[in-house]
Amino acid sequence: MYKTETELGIAISESKVPRDQLFITTKLNTNIENIESALRTSLEKLKLEYVDLYLIHSPFVFNSPAQIQKAWKDMEALKTAGLAKSIGVSNFRVEDLKALFETATVPPAVNQIEFHPYLQQPELLQFHKEKGIVTCAYAPLTPATKAKPGPLDGVLEVLAKKYAVSEAEVCLRWCVEQDVVPITTSAKEQRLSDLLRVWRMSLTGREVDEIREVGGEKHFRGFWVKNFGEGK
Numbered sequence: 001m002y003k004t005e006t007e008l009g010i011a012i013s014e015s016k017v018p019r020d021q022l023f024i025t026t027k028l029n030t031n032i033e034n035i036e037s038a039l040r041t042s043l044e045k046l047k048l049e050y051v052d053l054y055l056i057h058s059p060f061v062f063n064s065p066a067q068i069q070k071a072w073k074d075m076e077a078l079k080t081a082g083l084a085k086s087i088g089v090s091n092f093r094v095e096d097l098k099a100l101f102e103t104a105t106v107p108p109a110v111n112q113i114e115f116h117p118y119l120q121q122p123e124l125l126q127f128h129k130e131k132g133i134v135t136c137a138y139a140p141l142t143p144a145t146k147a148k149p150g151p152l153d154g155v156l157e158v159l160a161k162k163y164a165v166s167e168a169e170v171c172l173r174w175c176v177e178q179d180v181v182p183i184t185t186s187a188k189e190q191r192l193s194d195l196l197r198v199w200r201m202s203l204t205g206r207e208v209d210e211i212r213e214v215g216g217e218k219h220f221r222g223f224w225v226k227n228f229g230e231g232k
Contacts, residue, residue: 004045005026005042005045008046009045009047009048010047012024012047012048013047019048022052023052023053024046024048024051024052025051025052025053025054026039026042026046026054027055027056027090028054028055028057032062035074035078036074036077036078036083039054039083039084040083043083050084051083051085052084052085053085053086053087053088053109054075054084054086054088055087055089055090055110055112056071056072056075056088056089056090056092057090057091058090058091058092058227059089059091059092059096060091060224060227068096068100069099069100069102069103069104072100072103073103075087076106086110087106087108087109088108088109088111088112088133088134089110089112090111090112090113091112091113091114091224092108092111092113093124094123097111097127097131101131107131107132107133108133109133109134110133110134110135110181111124111128111134111136112136112137112183113135113136113137113138114137114138114139114142114221114222114223114224115135115137115138115140115175115180115182116137116139116140116142116143116147116171116175116215116220117152117171117174117211117212117214117215117216118142118143118150118152118215118218118219118220119142119219119220119221120212120216125180134181135179135181136180136182137175137180137181137182137183138183138184138223139222139223140171140172140175140180140182140183141168141171141172141184142171142220142222143167143171143215144156144166144167144168145168146220146222147218147220147222150218151215151218152211152215152218155210155211155214156170156171156211159203159207159211163201165198166194168184168195169194169195169197169198169201170203172184172198173198173202173203174203174211174212176198177203178208
């Protein structure tokens, strides 16, 4: 696992994999006053001429809707310049997205959010669908990992046995069945290989609904808790 853009840049260079076979995403974390400079710094570390997707890491660095709008205008300029093929956001709430859309000429391609059966965010997902924003889920394995014990324990165990996969793979497939793009990682090559089995299985509509309903019995947010507030 590569922890920094510099390490990833070295790995990309040494891999000799053609650039058009890679999809590379990075985020704006700092230097929000000069977003172009921030991305160019990332590109230098990555040893790339462009990234496939550039995200604003969170809305919590902004103090007003006007700041969000200014930042998004700068993001649109990066796309126009070809430094980022697509642009998006992460951890944005409905109110943040509404502020962005007041002046946006290019909609966010993606909103990367914490999403799993214990944090389903239906209002936000509905807004994404209305605006054509792809929902990208981080921490999708939460019910099978850090949120145990929970009401889904038995459900996931039964489904994992039925499909001869892990509980984590059931969680990933639950996202896929709802047109949500899950992302996860591992330092173990075998585990990453196993996770690819989600493309060879399907959950029934009834099973998807059961996970949704039982998961709704518990609320769990693992990231940005102080920013979102308790119970959100």
